[in-house]
Amino acid sequence: MSETLLRVSGLKTYFYTASGVSKAVDGVSFELNRGEVLGIVGESGSGKSVTSNSLIRLLPPRTGRIVDGEILFEGRNILTMSHKELLEFRGKEIATIFQDPMTSLDPVFKIGKQMVEMICAHQKVSKKEAREMAIHALKRVGIPEPEKRMEAYPYELSGGMCQRVIIAMAVCCKPKFIIADEPTTALDVTVQAQVLDLLKDLQKEMNTSILLITHNLGVVWEMCDKVMVMYAGNTVESADTKTLYSNPLHPYTWGLLDSIPRLSDETKGELRTIPGTPPDLRLTGKCCNFYNRCPYVTDKCCESVPPLVEVEPGHFVACHRQNGEERLVRGEVTHDAE
Amino acid sequence: MTQNETREPIMKIRHLTKEFKIKSKKLGAKPQILHALSDVSLDVYEGETLGIIGESGCGKSTLGRTIIQLHKATSGSVEYQGKDLFTLAGPERQAMKRDIQMVFQDPYSSLDPRNTCETIIAEPLKIHQIITDKKERQDRVLQLMREVGLDIQHMNRYPHEFSGGQRQRINVARALSLNPKIIICDEPVSALDVSIQAQVLNLFNRLQREHNLTYIFISHDLGVIKHVSDRIAIMYLGRVVELCEASQIYTNPLHPYTQALLSAIPPESPFEKKERIVLKGEIPSPIGDQVGCPLAGRCPHCTERCTKEIPELKDTGDGHQVACFLYH
Numbered sequence: 001m002s003e004t005l006l007r008v009s010g011l012k013t014y015f016y017t018a019s020g021v022s023k024a025v026d027g028v029s030f031e032l033n034r035g036e037v038l039g040i041v042g043e044s045g046s047g048k049s050v051t052s053n054s055l056i057r058l059l060p061p062r063t064g065r066i067v068d069g070e071i072l073f074e075g076r077n078i079l080t081m082s083h084k085e086l087l088e089f090r091g092k093e094i095a096t097i098f099q100d101p102m103t104s105l106d107p108v109f110k111i112g113k114q115m116v117e118m119i120c121a122h123q124k125v126s127k128k129e130a131r132e133m134a135i136h137a138l139k140r141v142g143i144p145e146p147e148k149r150m151e152a153y154p155y156e157l158s159g160g161m162c163q164r165v166i167i168a169m170a171v172c173c174k175p176k177f178i179i180a181d182e183p184t185t186a187l188d189v190t191v192q193a194q195v196l197d198l199l200k201d202l203q204k205e206m207n208t209s210i211l212l213i214t215h216n217l218g219v220v221w222e223m224c225d226k227v228m229v230m231y232a233g234n235t236v237e238s239a240d241t242k243t244l245y246s247n248p249l250h251p252y253t254w255g256l257l258d259s260i261p262r263l264s265d266e267t268k269g270e271l272r273t274i275p276g277t278p279p280d281l282r283l284t285g286k287c288c289n290f291y292n293r294c295p296y297v298t299d300k301c302c303e304s305v306p307p308l309v310e311v312e313p314g315h316f317v318a319c320h321r322q323n324g325e326e327r328l329v330r331g332e333v334t335h336d337a338e
Numbered sequence: 339m340t341q342n343e344t345r346e347p348i349m350k351i352r353h354l355t356k357e358f359k360i361k362s363k364k365l366g367a368k369p370q371i372l373h374a375l376s377d378v379s380l381d382v383y384e385g386e387t388l389g390i391i392g393e394s395g396c397g398k399s400t401l402g403r404t405i406i407q408l409h410k411a412t413s414g415s416v417e418y419q420g421k422d423l424f425t426l427a428g429p430e431r432q433a434m435k436r437d438i439q440m441v442f443q444d445p446y447s448s449l450d451p452r453n454t455c456e457t458i459i460a461e462p463l464k465i466h467q468i469i470t471d472k473k474e475r476q477d478r479v480l481q482l483m484r485e486v487g488l489d490i491q492h493m494n495r496y497p498h499e500f501s502g503g504q505r506q507r508i509n510v511a512r513a514l515s516l517n518p519k520i521i522i523c524d525e526p527v528s529a530l531d532v533s534i535q536a537q538v539l540n541l542f543n544r545l546q547r548e549h550n551l552t553y554i555f556i557s558h559d560l561g562v563i564k565h566v567s568d569r570i571a572i573m574y575l576g577r578v579v580e581l582c583e584a585s586q587i588y589t590n591p592l593h594p595y596t597q598a599l600l601s602a603i604p605p606e607s608p609f610e611k612k613e614r615i616v617l618k619g620e621i622p623s624p625i626g627d628q629v630g631c632p633l634a635g636r637c638p639h640c641t642e643r644c645t646k647e648i649p650e651l652k653d654t655g656d657g658h659q660v661a662c663f664l665y666h
Contacts, residue, residue, distance in 0.1 A: 043531040158620055188393040188558065190617060193602035197614075215532065218604025222612075241608045259536035261565035262606055263588050271540055271565070274533040277501050 005177060005209050006032040006055075011069035013047075013054045016062075020282040024050040026233035027069075029308065032226075034176070035207040039224035039241070041214060041256070045278055047233040048213045052179045055211070056090050057081075073177070092122040095170035099182035101162035105154040111165055112150030115172065122173045137168040141198055160191035164198070171202055178203075181213045196223060217260060221245065229253050232279050232289035235308055239315040249317045251294045254330050288320065296321055296328055347381035348552055349405075349520065354378045354414035356397075356404050360625065372625045374400040376576045378414070379651070382520070387546065387553040389567030389584065391560060391599075395621060397576040398556045399443075402522045405554070406440055418520075436466055439513035443525035445505035449497040455508055456493045459483065462515045482511040486541060503534035510541065520552045527562060539566060560603055564588065572596050575624055575632035578651055581659040592660040594637045631663070639664055 013025040025047040032038050040048045053059055054066055057078065071078040073093065081089065090096075098104045106114060115134035116127060125133070131150070138146035141164040154162055163183065170178055180199065184192040200223060203210055212223055220227050221241060228238040229250065237250040248254055258272035276293040288294070288301040300320045308318040321328050356375040362368065374397045382388050392398045403409045405416055407423070416423045418434060426434055442448040449458055459479045462468075469475045480490060486507040497505055506526060513521050523542070527535040543566065545551060557563050563570055563584075570587050572580040572595065580593040591597045594615075601615040617636040630645040631637070637644065643663055651661040 043533060160620065189560070190393065190598060190602040191620075193604075193614060194616070196604075216604065218606065221606070221608040221610070222604045245608050255533060259533050261536070261539065261561040263561055263564050263600075263603065264606065265565065268543060268566070268568075270543070271536040273536040273540060275537075277503065277534070 003034045004031055005034045005036075005074060006211075007070075007072045008051075008055070009070050011051065011054060011071065012067045013050050013059065013064065014067050015060075015064050022281045023233050023284055024064075024281060025054060026285055028230070028233075028235050030228055030235070030238060032177075032209050032211065034209055035203075036226060037203065037210045037212055037224045039212045039214060039220040039227040040230055041217060041220055041227060042230035043215060043278060045232075045281070046230040048215075048230055049181055051230070052096075052181050052211060052213055055179060056094055056096065057086060058090075058096075088122075091118065091175070092173045093175055094177045094179060095173065095175040097163075097166055097170050097178065097180045097183045100186050101159050101166055102154065102186070104166055105162060107154050109153075110150065111152050111154065111157075115150075115165075115169055118169055119172050133172060134168070137172045138165070140171070140202075141165075141168045142194075143168070159187055160195065163187060163191075163195055167195070167198060167202070171206070171208075174206060175208065177209045177211070179211045179213075182215070183212070184219065185214070185216070192219075199223070217257070229256065232284050233281060234284075234289060234305075234318060235316070236290070236319070237315075237317045238308075239312075243312075243315055247315075248330070249311065249315070249322045249327070250290075250319050251296055251328070252290050255293075288318075345383050348384040348419060349382040350415075350417040351378060351380045351382070351405070352415050352417065354401070354404060354416065355412045356400055356409055357412045370625050371627075373576050373628060374624065375404060376628065378573075378576075378578055380571060380578065380581070382552060382554060384519075384552055385546075385550050386568040387555050387566050389563040389570040390554065390556045390573060391558060391563045391570060392573035393558060393599075393621065395575075395624070396573040397624075398558075398573050399524050400576075401573070402440065402524045402554060402556050405522060406435075406438055432466065436516040437519045438522065439516065439518040439520070440522045440524065441506070441509050441513050441526045444529055445502050445509060446497075446529070448509055449505055451497050454494050454496055455483070455488070455500070458497075458508060459511050459515055462512060466516060468516065478515070479511075482515055485514065485545070486511045487537075501534070502530050503538060506530065506538050507541065510538075510545070514545065514549070517549075518551070520554065522554045522556070524556045525558065526555075528557065528559065535562070542566060560587075560599065572599070575621065575628075577632055577648075577661065579633070579661045581651065583657070586658060590658070592654065592658065592665060593662050594639055594664075595633050631661075 009029045011025055011028045015022040015024055028051055042048050055071055066079060112134060116130045119130040119133055135146045135150060138149060143149050143164055184195050187195060214220060224241050226240050227244050229236050231252050237253050248257060255274035259274060261271060274293050279289055287303060288306050291297050291301040306318045306320045308316050309323045310316050311322065354375055355377055358372040358374055359369040360372055362370065378401060390398045390401065400409060404411050411424060423434060456479050459482055460475050463475055463478065469478055483492065488507055527538050530538060546553060555566050567584045570582060570584050571578045574595050580596050591600055598615045598617045601612060605612050619636055622635060630647060631649050634640050634644045649661045649663050651659050652666050653659050654665050
């Protein structure tokens with residue numbers, strides 16, 4: 001079970017834009033074992049999606065470039081694969097579920113045609129067999145009357161149904177690894193619950209690993225074994241889910257946990273907030289990226305980038321003040337309102 | 339609720355119905371009717387926040403837009419301070435428009451990209467001729483900007499130079515500029531990140547305390563709604579199915595739809611295990627005539643009566659209103 005499936009070390013993905021180099025991902029490392037679900041959380045622009053797209057090298061040509069790092073999938077380095085190998089690899093070994101279910105399907109082709117095309121590209125089967133596999137997969141994800149739905153166009157289905165079709169396509173080739181990039185963000189809560197249940201069932205059944213990208217911490221608590229918190233292109237903290245919830249160490253993680261309004265809270269209370277806004281990614285990389293929003297900032301924070309240190313077995317944190325002997329206590333300094 | 343009984347509502351929404359006609363593709367065929375709002379009756383009290391929650395397509399945004407007459411209501415009335423909004427004309431109508439303002443969902447498209455922050459906030463003041471002197475107007479704009487947490491340096495910037503949170507602050511400042519009594523907030527934080535969302539929610543709460551504002555707060559996020567609201571209305575398929583105090587929705591949800599909605603929310607910690615109530619199938623189409631309870635086909639407690647009659651929103655005794663035959 002604890003066999004490593006994916007190892008990412010020191011991944012750096014930069015975007016070369018007219019106004020400078022944007023360090024979207026600036027040194028991210030993580031490991032994922034077989035059958036595990038890893039969650040990546042962070043605000044928009046923190047590099048979650050760029051990280052996952054880098055894994056399958058799905059970056060805009062010319063502007064986006066992986067400048068450093070290593071991505072090993074079952075010992076094979078994805079970064080040195082040829083284009084042909086990569087085509088073979090995507091979809092078969094690693095499947096991706098994107099955020100917006102309505103735009104990830106081609107609107108001018110029927111669902112069935114799109115699925116059959118995908119299956120034929122990756123497996124040596126006849127069209128008829130592929131069709132049967134597709135129907136089976138649709139049935140598996142809980143779509144009623146799959147034979148009829150094969151003839152439907154994407155616009156005829158609701159958002160939740162489209163996301164099911166995409167999940168069906170993702171699991172058709174029995175991939176070892178699924179990247180789910182905000183799979184439920186575009187969906188309503190009741191539909192989100194259905195889709196998450198489905199993903200969980202499929203994951204258990206096929207022992208697939210999942211990289212789940214989300215900004216909803218509730219989804220993480222429900223789905224993930226491990227979680228990584230990203231901020232401005234860096235990993236700031238990573239641990240198993242229960243440890244991160246009960247003993248978070250990075251001030252950013254505290255802020256993130258505190259700023260969510262909870263159902264069990266008193267109404268009309270003041271929410272703890274993180275003051276300020278995330279930094280410009282063109283200017284990061286010289287010091288701790290969180291220094292201007294952190295209530296615990298010291299001189300050292302403005303001088304060097306804190307390394308990601310394992311403070312407890314399996315619990316990594318990148319903060320100058322949490323590495324040493326004297327650790328900070330959560331809630332010691334109260335954040336200012338607004 | 340005891341407090342509310344003695345208070346006179348500032349706004350009374352009575353039997354508000356909005357139907358959209360959908361033209362048929364076939365020539366000569368009758369247009370179909372989409373029931374976006376069916377018989378919605380709500381009271382809004384001064385100084386409170388009425389939260390409205392529901393899934394996409396349940397009519398919550400239509401409700402907000404119909405109140406300020408961005409949509410013309412098919413039938414029903416909205417009374418504000420004793421006057422029917424839909425029949426007002428002339429200066430009274432202008433005054434009403436000043437008193438009811440709106441903050442929209444998308445901070446990116448609700449600001450004109452060609453105007454500076456100052457022009458955007460000053461525009462309502464100009465239109466309603468509140469402050470005619472240019473210098474005075476500028477002072478007022480600056481005062482408003484400070485109030486929502488923006489500064490003098492932001493005055494001459496264009497919307498694209500601001501982050502999502504800051505843009506929503508501009509939207510709030512614009513809504514505040516006419517000293518409104520009621521602000522209708524249509525998903526004001528759903529396009530924002532959690533840390534920014536918390537800042538904006540705190541801003542809303544502070545402004546309400548300082549100006550005694552009344553909010554009609556529309557959102558699909560139960561956590562957010564619970565945080566800002568005094569009372570919560572749950573909508574499903576164009577109807578209000580439950581109306582209660584904010585604290586009660588979590589402790590004592592009555593309507594099967596509310597129960598399912600609550601159970602679908604992801605847990606608040608990895609140690610929490612949730613019992614999930616799954617509603618079968620999908621939300622039925624709002625097109626065509628409705629017979630019976632809108633939840634009938636999906637409800638685990640569905641009886642024969644539910645498929646024939648539409649349950650009315652009735653008080654269960656303690657101010658908790660629910661539209662379900664299980665309780666009447």
